[in-house]
Amino acid sequence: MLEKAQQGTWPSCAPIGYLNISTGDKRGIGLDPERAGVVRRMFEWYAADNCSVDEVRARATAEGLTTKHGTPPSKSTIERILKNPFYTGTFVWKGKTYKGDHLPLISFDLFHRVQAALRKGNHPVRESKRSFAYTGLIKCAHCGCSITAGTHKGKYIYYRCTGxxxxxxxxxxREDRLEALLGELVQRIHIDDETIEWVVAALKESHRDEKAYHDEQITRLQAEIKKLQDRTDIAYEDKLDGKISEEYWERKSRQWRSRQFELRRSVEQHEKASQVYFEEGTTLLKLAQRAYDLWLAQSQIEKRRLLDVLLLNCTFDGEKLVATYKRPFCWLAEGSLGLVWRG
Ligand SMILES: [Zn+2]
Structure with a gap:
């Protein structure tokens, strides 16, 4: 078993979401096509939707998750899954962590976010008290107090000034009306085709400038690396000829080597920066283009998350919602873009 673990194969019964499989005489761990998807979503629900363990259990059961005995999962089963690093593609065997040869279901990042949420003892408030999607987001335009939510006859959700x-x-x-107004705010984040051409052209040009800067820096750094190499070569010959002492050679060559190492790291950073600049620009453009489509397709929790990304603040006067957008969305909101570009 230890030998198997060292080779990267979990030497025991596969956790939920995986299966013990054998091909020929080789035994291994494969994804369970029926359960893997639900298990992955459980992590996402817990980290992103602020679900409690009970809510995760309810959702997973609703999606048909069962244990190996065919029964619905218990709360402790859910907890065990959420705490198991196996799903990141690693495993712990006899106190040692191994890199597994099974496919990861989730990223390390997601796993760590779930662990942090678990440590916080997770969201017990939500169960006793009903929470509303858009509270804490909007202020009253008249008095500056928060807009809060309640239910009317246990049926409609409405929002009002706390007073x-x-x-x-x-x-x-009413909530549906408020949501429509919020949707309009999101809809204002859009770029028409003509402007997209402008932005892409500007991004390309600016990327060229950016890239030219980084290329220049890289050339300079590489020249310095070469100079140090030449110096080292000459000093080595001098040492062989007995012109400089062994001690002097050791000290100097070590110094030059470590400087070369630093320079090479800077080169790498410049290479990476040039790439990131362009990627972030295009990602942002795509997000802005799809903002309203995303809004329409999302759950209330996701809608709220999108608003938190877009809006700096927002006021309501009983009729209209007025919002200030966060950067860079303030430049992409309808009406403001032409001005910025003319400038
Ligand atoms: Zn008010």
Whole structure:
């Protein structure tokens, strides 16, 4: 078993989401096509949707997740899954961590976010108290207090000013109506075709400048690396000829080597920076283009997350929502872009 572990194969019963498989006389771990998807989503629910363990269990059961005995998973089974690093493609055997040869279901990053959420003892508040999607996002335009939410006859959800600063007459608004107004804010983030051409051209040009700068730096660094190499070569010959002492050679050549190492690292950083600049630009452009489509397709939790990304602040006067966008979306919101570009 230890030998198997050292070779990267989990030497025991596969956890939920995986199967013990054998091809010929070789035994290994493969994905369980029926369960792998649900198990991956469980991590996402817990980390991204702020679900409690009970909610994760309810959702997973609703999606048909069963244990190997065919029964619905218990709460402790769910917890065991969420704490198991096996799903990142590693495993622990007799106190040692091994890199497994099985396919990872989730990233290390997601796993660590789940562990952090587990440590916080996870969201017990949500169960006793109903939470609303858009509270804490909007302020009253009249008195500056927060807009909070409640239910009417246990049926409709509405939003209103808390009136914490005294009586306030801002009218209340039903959630579906508010959501439509928020959708309009998202819709304003869009780029027409003509502007897209501008942005792409500008991005290319600016990337050229950016790239030229990094290329220049790389050339300079490489010249310095070569100079140090030449110096080292000459000093080596001098040492052979007895012109410089062994001690002097050791000291100097070590110094030059470590400087060369630093320079090479800078070269790498410049190479990477040039790449990142362009990728971030194009990713942002794509996101902005799809913002409203994303909005329409998402759950309320995701809608709220999108608003948190886009909006700096937002006020409601009983009729209209007025928002300030965060950078760089403020430049992409309708009406403001032409101005920036003319400038
Ligand atoms: Zn108010």
């Amino acid at each position: 914490a600063c005294g009586r306030c007459n801002t009218r209340l608004i």
